[in-house]
Every structure is written in structure tokens, then in C-alpha cells.
Amino acid sequence: MATQQAPAPSGRVLDHPDVDEIRLEHVLHALSDPMRLRIVCRLATDGGELACSVFDLPVSKSTCTHHFRVLRESGVIQQIYRGTAKMSLLRAEELERLFPGLLDGVLTAARHQEQRLAAS
Amino acid sequence: MATQQAPAPSGRVLDHPDVDEIRLEHVLHALSDPMRLRIVCRLATDGGELACSVFDLPVSKSTCTHHFRVLRESGVIQQIYRGTAKMSLLRAEELERLFPGLLDGVLTAARHQEQRLAAS
């Protein structure tokens, strides 16, 4: 019956804001950092849970932890421990209900800009 | 032939980023401040040029100047001197071309949140 070889969630639990605690300003601030925007784009593209380690970010591990925490505390992502790994997942549906079109708009804009800057 | 009683633009000119210099991160950062988000919402609602003075913001005049400068330098608004007043205008069309749906998404989200928070 095992659907995946991924380990089950461990006992460690992380604090997430409830949907009605999410604030637009905090979401926008979270997305205004290049590293974090990159993380979110990747999560949206791949569409599932990703371990922090698969993001090859040009910063130290502690900085990486910091960015993921900002994203989680602002309500953009959900995080869960699986074994030694910590998986991240976009809270896309909740954000869509809360701020319709916002996340899509930002993601589209991010890709737009990436292409635009690549062609320069 | 006078279309308005508004004074003509004065000689003083302000620096604006060119469209292809506008960066998504800077726009998002500009919009992630409550004061600035408020300014942008008002500009979008009223839909034209507004003098800085019509925004009754709970901050000092110098802070106000600061916020308008951040918005202008990030490419969100355009500013022009008319007499002693300095008018601000959303760069809605340019932003729409650059980041389709982004501004609308943010504005909708802002209004959504305003209503949601008012009902609590």
C-alpha cells in the first residue's frame, strides 16, 4: 500500500499561520526577496513537496533555513518533517482562496522577467 | 482650450526608471509596506493624478516623501510637479504590459483583505 518510499511525517511539528492570519503585506514581503522568489517559482513548477536540500541556492545553509522560515511564517509555504528531511509545499489553494489571482500573477511576472533578463 | 484648472508641469523634473529597468522584486518590496499599499490602492481607485497631500497618512511629511520616492523609484508610480503640488499617477498600463495581471492581483487582494479585516 505504500504509495511512496518517502518516510512518514515525524513528531516534530512546525508553526504555520492559519489562513485568516495571513497578511498580504507579509506575503508580498516574503516574495520580494530574490532567493525566496526563486524557491517559490521552483515549488510552483515542480508542483509537490520538495526538500530544502534540492534547492541549490548560492547562500549558506543557515541563510537557507531563514528564507524557508520567512516563507512559512508569512503563509506562502507549508513545511513538514519527513525523516531528516524537511519538505516544503506551496499553499497554493489557500492563497488562491484568500487572494485570487495573486500568486499566479507573481509567478507569471517572475517567469516573464526571467526570460526578459535572459535576453539581454 | 484649457482642459483643467490644474497648473502646468513646472521645470522641476524627477527621475523615473525606464520600463525595462523595472524589477519585480523592487515592485513587490514597494508594495509590501502598508503605507505604500494604501497609497497605491487609493491611486487605483481614484484613477488619476493625486497630490501627495490628499493622502492622509499617519506619518510625518518627510516619511511621506520617502514612501512616494520608493514607489517612484521602483516604477510603480509616476510623479510630476504642478505648481507647489507634486502629483502622483499609477503606471498601470506599463506595469500591465510588463507583468500582466500582477497589479490587479495585488489590488484585488488588498481590497479583499481590507473587507475581511473590517469584518472581524
Add this chain to the structure above:
DNA sequence: GGTTTTGTACGATTTCCATCGTAGTACGGC
């Protein structure tokens, strides 16, 4: 010219934030 209106420039302050390194913890596997 003098006054009022509107906003700027500058410096100070204080807080936030992105970054790092080091030491530590939780878990899985051996």
C-alpha cells in the same frame, strides 16, 4: 517683496533583515 502652501534635503535614530559560522539536534541506517 512677503506669505502661504507644498514638498525636499539632510542628519540622526532605531529597527529590521540577509548573511554567516559554529555548535547542536533529530532521524535513519549500520
Add this chain to the structure above:
DNA sequence: GCCGTACTACGATGGAAATCGTACAAAACC
């Protein structure tokens, strides 16, 4: 029990940013 992996916690640091007050500037109007 021990080791490796993956991430955290904590403290430090340097830089950005939000805020303010005071002094100034540009334009309109009398």
C-alpha cells in the same frame, strides 16, 4: 550505540529601511 545526513538555534555583523525633526526651496498669490 555510532555515524552520517539534513536541518536548527544562536549570536554576530553589516547594510538597508522606516521614522522623525529641522531647515530649506519652489511656486502661487496677495
